[in-house]
Amino acid sequence: MGEADRSSSGWLGRGFFEQDFLECARGLVGCELCWEDAAGRIVETEAYAVEGDAACHTFTRRSAREFVERNPAGTAYVYLNYGMHWLINVLVKGRGRQGIVLIRALEPTRGLDGMRGRRGVEAERALCSGPGKLTQALGITGADHERDLCGGGVGIRSGRAAAVLEDRRIGISRAVELPWRFLEAKSPWVSVKPGPWARVSGLAIS
DNA sequence: ACACGGATACTA
DNA sequence: AGTATCCGTGTC
Numbered sequence: 001m002g003e004a005d006r007s008s009s010g011w012l013g014r015g016f017f018e019q020d021f022l023e024c025a026r027g028l029v030g031c032e033l034c035w036e037d038a039a040g041r042i043v044e045t046e047a048y049a050v051e052g053d054a055a056c057h058t059f060t061r062r063s064a065r066e067f068v069e070r071n072p073a074g075t076a077y078v079y080l081n082y083g084m085h086w087l088i089n090v091l092v093k094g095r096g097r098q099g100i101v102l103i104r105a106l107e108p109t110r111g112l113d114g115m116r117g118r119r120g121v122e123a124e125r126a127l128c129s130g131p132g133k134l135t136q137a138l139g140i141t142g143a144d145h146e147r148d149l150c151g152g153g154v155g156i157r158s159g160r161a162a163a164v165l166e167d168r169r170i171g172i173s174r175a176v177e178l179p180w181r182f183l184e185a186k187s188p189w190v191s192v193k194p195g196p197w198a199r200v201s202g203l204a205i206s
Numbered sequence: 207a208c209a210c211g212g213a214t215a216c217t218a
Numbered sequence: 219a220g221t222a223t224c225c226g227t228g229t230c
Contacts (some may be wrong), residue, residue, distance in 0.1 A: 046225065055225070061214065083211035085226050102225055132226050171225055191226090208230070217221075 012149075012156045017073035021092040021099020022047050026182045026201055028090075030161030033106060035138040035154045038114050040106025040128050043161070043187040046169050047180040048089070050098035054174035057100070067091070067146070068098060074150040078135075078142055085132030088140050090149060090156075104131045104170075104181075107189040114139075130191040161185075166201040167194050 006013060012031065017024060025047035032041050048056035050068050057064035057079070067077060068091060077089040077100055092099045106128035108115060115127045115137035128134040135141070149155050163185035168176060170192055182201060183190045 048225075057214095057225085060216095060223090063214075079225090080213060081224065082226055083213075083224095087225060089225085100225095104225080130226065169225075173224085208228105210227090210229105212224105214223085215221100216223095218219085 006150065006152075006155070010157045012074075012158055014072065014074045014150045015094075016156075016158075017090060017092050017150070018094025019092065020096025021049060021101065022180065023096070024090075024092045025099070025101045025180065026164055026166070028101060028103070028156070029164050029182050029184050030159040032109060032157040032159050033103060033134075033138070034110075034157060035140065036111075038108075038111030038138050039157075040108045040110075040134065040138075041159060041189075042103055042105075042156075043107050044103075044105035044181070044183040044190045046102040046104055047182070048100045048102065049180075050093070050100065053178070055169065055172040055176075055178075059174075064100075068093065068100075071146060072148075072150075074148060076144055076147045076149055078140060078145040078147075080142060081132065086135040086141050087131045088135055088144070102131060103134065105129050105183075105189055105191045106134045106137075107187065108137070125188065129189055133191075161187075164201040165194050165198045167198040 025045045075091045089100045161184040166179045167181045
C-alpha cells in the first residue's frame with residue numbers, strides 16, 4: 001500500500017507530521033500505532049525539539065541532525081537506549097518547529113498473544129506501558145530505523161483521546177522543566193502516572 | 207534500592 | 219584508548 005492509497009482511509013498521512021511538533025505530539029495521543037500483526041492506541045508521547053532542546057539527540061549528536069536533514073516527516077527514528085531498549089520516535093518537520101516525538105506507551109488493541117510472546121509476560125498492563133516495552137511487544141528494532149510510517153506495512157491510524165494532559169518529561173537530566181510529555185487523562189496504560197506538574201493540555205501551549 | 211550493557215561523542 | 223552520558227526495565 002502506497003502513500004496515495006492511505007489518504008482518507010484512517011491512516012495518518014505525511015501532512016500530519018508536518019504540523020508544529022508540539023501539536024503533533026499531542027495529536028498522536030489517541031491514535032493507533034499499527035505494526036505488522038499487532039497494534040495499540042498511543043496513550044503517551046514526549047516531544048523533543050530539534051532546535052534548542054538540550055534533551056534532544058540533535059543537541060549533541062551529529063548523526064541525529066543528519067537524520068533530520070536526510071528524511072521526510074513521518075520517518076521513524078529508532079535507537080538503542082541504555083544498551084538494551086529500542087525506542088521509537090517519529091520525525092516531525094515541515095510547517096512549524098521541527099521535532100522528534102517519542103512514543104512512550106500504548107493501550108494494546110490487536111495481536112496481544114504475539115505481544116505476550118515477544119515480551120515474555122502475561123499481564124496486559126505490562127505489555128506496552130513504557131517506551132522500551134512497546135517496541136519489544138511490537139517487534140520494533142534498529143532494523144526499523146528510518147522506516148517510513150506513511151508508506152506501507154506499518155503506520156498510524158487516526159484517533160482521538162477523550163482528554164490530554166501535558167506534564168514534564170521523564171527520565172531526562174536536561175531541560176526538565178519543559179511540559180512536553182502528553183498523556184491520555186485517566187489512562188491506566190501509561191508508563192508513569194501524571195505528576196504534580198500535569199495540566200489539561202489546551203490549545204495554547206508553547 | 208540496584209544491576210543490566212551498548213551506541214555516541216567527547217578527551218587525548 | 220578511555221570516559222561520561224543516555225528519552226529504561228526487571229528484580230531486588
